[in-house]
Amino acid sequence: xxxxxxxxxxxxxxxxxxxxxxxxxxxxxxxxxxxxxxxxxxxxxxxxxxxxxxxxxxxxxxxxxxxxxxxxxxx
Amino acid sequence: xxxxxxxxxxxxxxxxxxxxxxxxxxxxxxxxxxxxxxxxxxxxxxxxxxxxxxxxxxxxxxxxxxxxxxxxxxxxxxxxxxxxxxxxxxxxxxxxxxxxxxxxxxxxxxxxxxxxxxxxxxxxxxxxxxxxxxxxxxxxxxxxxxxxxxxxxxxxxxxxxxxxxxxxxxxxxxxxxxxxxxxxxxxxxxxxxxxxxxxxxxxxxxxxxxxxxxxxxxxxxxxxxxxxxxxxxxxxxxxxxxxxxxxxxxxxxxxxxxxxxxxxxxxxxxxxxxxxxxxxxxxxxxxxxxxxxxxxxxxxxxxxxxxxxxxxxxxxxxxxxxxxxxxxxxxxxxxxxxxxxxxxxxxxxxxxxxxxxxxxxxxxxxxxxxxxxxxxxxxxxxxxxxxxxxxxxxxxxxxxxxxxxxxxxxxxx
Numbered sequence: 001x002x003x004x005x006x007x008x009x010x011x012x013x014x015x016x017x018x019x020x021x022x023x024x025x026x027x028x029x030x031x032x033x034x035x036x037x038x039x040x041x042x043x044x045x046x047x048x049x050x051x052x053x054x055x056x057x058x059x060x061x062x063x064x065x066x067x068x069x070x071x072x073x074x075x
Numbered sequence: 076x077x078x079x080x081x082x083x084x085x086x087x088x089x090x091x092x093x094x095x096x097x098x099x100x101x102x103x104x105x106x107x108x109x110x111x112x113x114x115x116x117x118x119x120x121x122x123x124x125x126x127x128x129x130x131x132x133x134x135x136x137x138x139x140x141x142x143x144x145x146x147x148x149x150x151x152x153x154x155x156x157x158x159x160x161x162x163x164x165x166x167x168x169x170x171x172x173x174x175x176x177x178x179x180x181x182x183x184x185x186x187x188x189x190x191x192x193x194x195x196x197x198x199x200x201x202x203x204x205x206x207x208x209x210x211x212x213x214x215x216x217x218x219x220x221x222x223x224x225x226x227x228x229x230x231x232x233x234x235x236x237x238x239x240x241x242x243x244x245x246x247x248x249x250x251x252x253x254x255x256x257x258x259x260x261x262x263x264x265x266x267x268x269x270x271x272x273x274x275x276x277x278x279x280x281x282x283x284x285x286x287x288x289x290x291x292x293x294x295x296x297x298x299x300x301x302x303x304x305x306x307x308x309x310x311x312x313x314x315x316x317x318x319x320x321x322x323x324x325x326x327x328x329x330x331x332x333x334x335x336x337x338x339x340x341x342x343x344x345x346x347x348x349x350x351x352x353x354x355x356x357x358x359x360x361x362x363x364x365x366x367x368x369x370x371x372x373x374x375x376x377x378x379x380x381x382x383x384x385x386x387x388x389x390x391x392x393x394x395x396x397x398x399x400x401x402x403x404x405x406x407x408x409x410x411x412x413x414x415x416x417x418x419x420x421x422x423x424x425x426x427x428x429x430x431x432x433x434x435x436x437x438x439x440x441x442x443x444x445x446x447x448x449x450x451x452x453x454x455x456x457x458x459x460x461x462x463x464x465x466x467x468x469x470x471x472x473x474x475x476x477x478x479x480x481x482x483x484x485x486x487x488x
Contacts, residue, residue: 015140016138016139016140036206037144037206037207037210040206041205041206041207044202044203044205047202
């Protein structure tokens with residue numbers, strides 16, 4: 001599975017959206033309907049799934065699916 | 076004297092049914108909702124039985140994604156609130172939201188959420204505590220979420236008085252309307268604490284029946300062989316409305332709330348006053364508030380927990396307050412069938428009281444086969460009974476020495 005596919009699984013489950021909506025351009029808040037608490041929990045799930053530790057100052061910069069993919073790839 | 080207050084809608088999630096009609100039907104038939112606990116494996120606990128809600132489907136009113144961020148006690152409360160709102164016809168009435176408030180409590184709050192997140196903390200560390208932990212757990216969140224869902228912007232608060240929570244919530248809402256803070260109130264109690272810690276805590280306090288081999292006989296209020304209460308869960312929510320507003324819009328009026336009494340024991344954390352003084356004063360205050368004479372009370376839906384202390388002391392309190400009338404009225408315990416819904420108990424028992432006033436029949440107290448000699452009143456042990464009732468009380472007492480009574484009168488056009 002690609003990173004995007006893994007992300008799509010987690011995000012669609014968490015936010016109740018279709019996996020097909022989880023495209024790189026999708027913004028977590030505006031397009032996928034997340035609120036600030038959802039994003040905190042999403043970051044936790046990403047840390048578990050990809051075995052990472054994402055510092056808060058980095059997490060704040062991740063506003064789209066594409067940015068999250070890029071961040072995960074860079075680790 | 077404030078404005079008159081009537082009940083115009085009711086909703087329930089109980090071990091006997093996920094709405095008012097099924098709950099009432101099963102109460103009349105004397106069915107028990109008690110069985111072995113299935114929510115988790117209760118093996119090793121001194122009590123392994125409880126009265127669980129069955130086949131609850133939150134998706135009736137809550138979408139799947141949202142349900143995951145609401146503790147079960149909030150889901151029960153929301154569902155019952157929607158039921159009551161619809162029964163009152165308020166979904167089609169569009170009241171001014173600033174005139175409608177919410178007063179819904181929970182005795183314990185989101186215990187399952189607390190346990191799950193504490194497990195996360197122990198196993199994975201502090202960074203894995205969910206950001207939803209606090210808003211899912213805190214006991215006011217049934218009130219908060221009902222306000223959000225129904226768009227209600229009047230006074231929105233919560234009350235916590237253990238097993239008297241539901242009754243104190245409805246009493247407070249009654250005052251809010253009587254005093255003019257709101258025209259309509261969504262009010263009641265909700266509870267979902269059949270969890271390892273909830274069960275274990277009550278087991279350690281020696282509060283629960285251990286009749287594990289005969290669950291449906293375990294809750295036996297006023298019986299000589301009673302040995303504790305049965306833990307239960309669910310929600311009861313009612314719509315209160317000023318009489319004037321209800322008449323204006325042609326709302327269905329189910330009963331009138333006439334009085335409320337709430338007092339403290341100032342005695343012990345978990346034991347009632349040894350003379351039942353608090354329970355007696357709560358009833359006396361509610362009767363006085365209603366403008367009744369104690370000899371006019373036809374029916375009391377008792378707290379009737381099936382504990383050694385409660386049933387004897389509550390019986391004595393009824394006799395002291397009502398005198399000879401104590402022997403002429405009918406008394407029953409919904410807990411004989413539903414178990415003890417803790418913070419929701421007072422609300423679902425108020426609903427049973429309203430149904431009794433409306434239909435002129437009371438449900439039985441089941442399992443009362445060998446009455447305690449100190450419990451010598453008419454608890455309707457033989458089965459549901461037709462009896463004309465005009466004036467009724469419903470009692471709730473709680474850990475902490477809380478005693479609350481509501482006085483209800485039959486509504487006739």
